[in-house]
Amino acid sequence: MGKPTGKTVLVLGGGVAGMTAAHELALKGFDVTVLERRVDRCGGKARTQPVLGSGTQGRSPLPGEHGFRFFPGFYRHIDETLAKIPFGNNTRGVLDNLVTCERGLFATASQDPFPMVVHFPRDLDDWLYSLSFAREAPEALRRLGLTNDDFALYMRKMFQIATSCTERRFGEYERTGWWDYVEADSRSKEYQTYLATGITRSAVATKAERANTRTIGVIGLQLALDMMTPGSSADRVLNGPTNEAWLDPWLTELRRRGVKYLQGRTVTEIVYDESRRSIVGIRVNGKEAVTADAYVIALPVEVTCNLLPRRLREQDPLLGNLTLLSKQVEWMNGIQFFLNEELTLTRGHINALDTPWALTALFQQQFWDFMKLDDVGDGTTRSILSVDISAWEVPGLPDGPSGGKCAHDCTADEVAAETWFQLRRSLNHGEERLPAAYSRYWLDDDLQRVGQGARRGRAPDLGVRGPGKWVNAEPLLVNLVGGWALRPEAWTSVSNLFLAGDYVRTHTDFASMEGACEAGRRAALAICERFQVPAAIDIFPLKEPGLLDPFKAWDRSRHEQGLPWAGPERMPLTVRSEVEGLIGAATRGLTAVTAAPAEVAADLTEAIGAALSDSVASAQSRAQAIIARAATRSESIPDGEWLCFQRWTQLTFLSWRVAPEAMRSLVPSALGLDLHDGSAWITLVPMRMSELVLRAIDPPGADNFPELNVRTYVTHRGRRAVYFLRIDCDDLMAIIGARVATDVPYRDVESVVHDWRGDHLAFSVDRGGGVELDLEVHPEATEFVAEPGSLEEFLTARDAALIPTWFGLRVEFAHVTHDPWRLRPAAATIRRNDLLDDAGLTLRRAHPDSILFADEMESVLWPVGAD
Numbered sequence: 001m002g003k004p005t006g007k008t009v010l011v012l013g014g015g016v017a018g019m020t021a022a023h024e025l026a027l028k029g030f031d032v033t034v035l036e037r038r039v040d041r042c043g044g045k046a047r048t049q050p051v052l053g054s055g056t057q058g059r060s061p062l063p064g065e066h067g068f069r070f071f072p073g074f075y076r077h078i079d080e081t082l083a084k085i086p087f088g089n090n091t092r093g094v095l096d097n098l099v100t101c102e103r104g105l106f107a108t109a110s111q112d113p114f115p116m117v118v119h120f121p122r123d124l125d126d127w128l129y130s131l132s133f134a135r136e137a138p139e140a141l142r143r144l145g146l147t148n149d150d151f152a153l154y155m156r157k158m159f160q161i162a163t164s165c166t167e168r169r170f171g172e173y174e175r176t177g178w179w180d181y182v183e184a185d186s187r188s189k190e191y192q193t194y195l196a197t198g199i200t201r202s203a204v205a206t207k208a209e210r211a212n213t214r215t216i217g218v219i220g221l222q223l224a225l226d227m228m229t230p231g232s233s234a235d236r237v238l239n240g241p242t243n244e245a246w247l248d249p250w251l252t253e254l255r256r257r258g259v260k261y262l263q264g265r266t267v268t269e270i271v272y273d274e275s276r277r278s279i280v281g282i283r284v285n286g287k288e289a290v291t292a293d294a295y296v297i298a299l300p301v302e303v304t305c306n307l308l309p310r311r312l313r314e315q316d317p318l319l320g321n322l323t324l325l326s327k328q329v330e331w332m333n334g335i336q337f338f339l340n341e342e343l344t345l346t347r348g349h350i351n352a353l354d355t356p357w358a359l360t361a362l363f364q365q366q367f368w369d370f371m372k373l374d375d376v377g378d379g380t381t382r383s384i385l386s387v388d389i390s391a392w393e394v395p396g397l398p399d400g401p402s403g404g405k406c407a408h409d410c411t412a413d414e415v416a417a418e419t420w421f422q423l424r425r426s427l428n429h430g431e432e433r434l435p436a437a438y439s440r441y442w443l444d445d446d447l448q449r450v451g452q453g454a455r456r457g458r459a460p461d462l463g464v465r466g467p468g469k470w471v472n473a474e475p476l477l478v479n480l481v482g483g484w485a486l487r488p489e490a491w492t493s494v495s496n497l498f499l500a501g502d503y504v505r506t507h508t509d510f511a512s513m514e515g516a517c518e519a520g521r522r523a524a525l526a527i528c529e530r531f532q533v534p535a536a537i538d539i540f541p542l543k544e545p546g547l548l549d550p551f552k553a554w555d556r557s558r559h560e561q562g563l564p565w566a567g568p569e570r571m572p573l574t575v576r577s578e579v580e581g582l583i584g585a586a587t588r589g590l591t592a593v594t595a596a597p598a599e600v601a602a603d604l605t606e607a608i609g610a611a612l613s614d615s616v617a618s619a620q621s622r623a624q625a626i627i628a629r630a631a632t633r634s635e636s637i638p639d640g641e642w643l644c645f646q647r648w649t650q651l652t653f654l655s656w657r658v659a660p661e662a663m664r665s666l667v668p669s670a671l672g673l674d675l676h677d678g679s680a681w682i683t684l685v686p687m688r689m690s691e692l693v694l695r696a697i698d699p700p701g702a703d704n705f706p707e708l709n710v711r712t713y714v715t716h717r718g719r720r721a722v723y724f725l726r727i728d729c730d731d732l733m734a735i736i737g738a739r740v741a742t743d744v745p746y747r748d749v750e751s752v753v754h755d756w757r758g759d760h761l762a763f764s765v766d767r768g769g770g771v772e773l774d775l776e777v778h779p780e781a782t783e784f785v786a787e788p789g790s791l792e793e794f795l796t797a798r799d800a801a802l803i804p805t806w807f808g809l810r811v812e813f814a815h816v817t818h819d820p821w822r823l824r825p826a827a828a829t830i831r832r833n834d835l836l837d838d839a840g841l842t843l844r845r846a847h848p849d850s851i852l853f854a855d856e857m858e859s860v861l862w863p864v865g866a867d
Helices: 016-027 076-083 093-097 123-143 148-163 165-173 189-204 211-228 241-255 301-307 310-315 412-427 513-531 546-562 573-594 598-632 660-664 730-741 792-798
Strands: 009-014 031-036 047-049 062-065 098-100 101-108 116-119 236-238 262-265 265-274 279-283 288-290 295-298 335-341 351-352 360-362 383-389 440-443 447-449 471-472 497-499 645-658 681-695 707-717 721-730 746-748 751-755 761-766 771-779 798-804 809-816 824-833 850-861
Touching: 009 016, 009 265, 016 031, 016 076, 016 241, 047 241, 047 440, 062 335, 062 383, 062 771, 076 093, 076 513, 076 660, 076 730, 093 098, 093 236, 093 241, 098 148, 116 123, 148 211, 189 761, 236 241, 241 262, 265 301, 295 513, 335 412, 351 412, 412 440, 497 513, 546 792, 598 645, 598 681, 598 809, 598 850, 645 660, 645 751, 645 761, 645 771, 645 792, 660 681, 681 792, 707 751, 707 761, 771 850, 792 850, 798 850
Parallel strands: 009 031, 009 295, 031 262, 101 351, 295 497, 721 746, 721 798
Antiparallel strands: 047 062, 098 236, 101 116, 265 279, 279 288, 335 383, 335 440, 351 360, 360 383, 447 471, 645 681, 645 850, 681 707, 707 721, 751 761, 761 771, 771 824, 798 809, 809 850, 824 850
């Protein structure tokens, strides 16, 4: 808890955005009050809604949700917030209540549903299934009516987004509709249904014809990276109903932190003093006046728009745009089906790709650890299928219970019956996967019928009307073409007014729990800045692999010249070889698993070989020269073929003395500590991997990335070697390659910045919880070669590294050959160094005992165990 600031904050709205803002502000010492209109629950759209009247004989009501909860791996703001909420004996609080889905199920009306691994393979079964899926996917696509050309076009469009610079994404793709971008009008109906529309509409509750390309493309890229990143997942869910697993513990924690969370309070007026350009109070429930030092509006955009005084909206252009934004909403609401038989179908989400109402579903009960279905409802429920309906304006099936009507125009019973009918058509192909009937259903109570009076005590005219007879109290903002320019920041031109909601500009940039959480953090951070309260509230940008950086840099130069994005065929040779290698590697993999004609594979291999031959030939020549010079120095060279050539640039060796007993616990007992002057040593080596070429191939994306080596010095089987404690890197392809090949301790971090500024190096590492290493290195001009037996030789001249083999069952040597180091003395300014605090080594309080710098080094590595 921060030191009390003496400042009061009113948060209007108790959903995820409002609760996040309140949480962060309470931690910084603000006196926070949250006003929530609902009388019985918190959390807004995220809440669990009890099915009133469903509990019998003392049981709790059945749980209903606005929709299923869905936590992709890139939800970093939510993850950090969940970890701050205590929960029982969980080490990481509520965050430990998230569980990973194993398989997603894609269903269509034309063929059997097919599962897909939704995370990076974690075991042999995952790998075997992924290979089987890759082998069978082309035939499945053909059965859907998709051609190879369809899929190639779609993948090229995704590749274009991935390799486009930020300026083009905002300047061009923000103003381009997704439908036009993927050329849907010129493609087949199957292409439009499955690729252009199906996945898009189901994922983000928007229309492909109107959505902007930037948002759809970037979020699609994030989900793909979640599936490709070791340890991450594109699909996580809670292990219980949302209230029990998350929101109720959160409310308890907020109140423990001093937050006053007041329910049954509807904000009816915001009082604005034009002469002072500030908010001077609000009215609650039409009468009660409340004041504070600052106000956070965490309400839906359509409600915010109606509350803000007209004169205020006229004075602030972005606030004036809220009227336009309030019309850019879609409906994504949930319906729950309760069954008296136990069903799962798949341990993950079901995406019914071609259902008219864009249905996605999840069998909830299989993930719930601490709710027994015997204890809810009438005790007979065995399965809960939660379904999201994302296309309320699209006609249903002509032969379905709706008679072809839109969901907007159906009764509640018709909505339920038509939804069930569409799911059964997609899932049941010669097998009764989904039964003919359900025991009961419950439709999200944010929806109500006009003219039928208040539903659950709420006025029937609250919310957004559909074209039929429904009103929706919780629609979702969607990212239409040009919408970013209309969206406000979390701060406003009014000094004490701040915004938090899915319409605020965020990195997440789509209506979601993650977007709401980020918006709440931004509002809290802006308030801290307004009142000059020190704040460490993290805002996480979306992360993309460093492999893409050279492509984006080249595209930025084209964008600045007014030129369009261009494919690999237009790229300079230095960039094109990487792109062609990447595409070629993927194509060869697909060729192998799909048994393409031999002549096609031969042509691809020849083309890729031609593109890579120059870099491979150059590396082979330099490697042989290094080996020849080592032979003249009578150095021992392993028998057999070398493995790879590497070039390292702008390396710094920052070394500290460490007591041997402190180091002993960090090094395997089978290894001896190599001491100098009676001390063990730890060295941090900031560097750039500028070139990495295997003996016969230049792997795409395997070079030009920064890393930090954390190493010490050991002896093993009579040899002196380097032992890596860890290697920090933010390049996805490098990490995957290292983990697949060996257990080299590469660790995925938020960012590694290696900025050579001509005469000095700026370097920093952020492991995801903030910057842990931040330094500058200034090398002197004079070069020298270390004297035998000197400390400088001890720290740099090693011809072997210890590499753990698969599963860490043993360690093996990797022999390294290079010329003698040409070193430069250096000075360093270390602004932060918390890297080894968790190991009990607080180096941040000590200046390095040795600082050395090298401009570059070319080296040759042999396979593990070669000597």
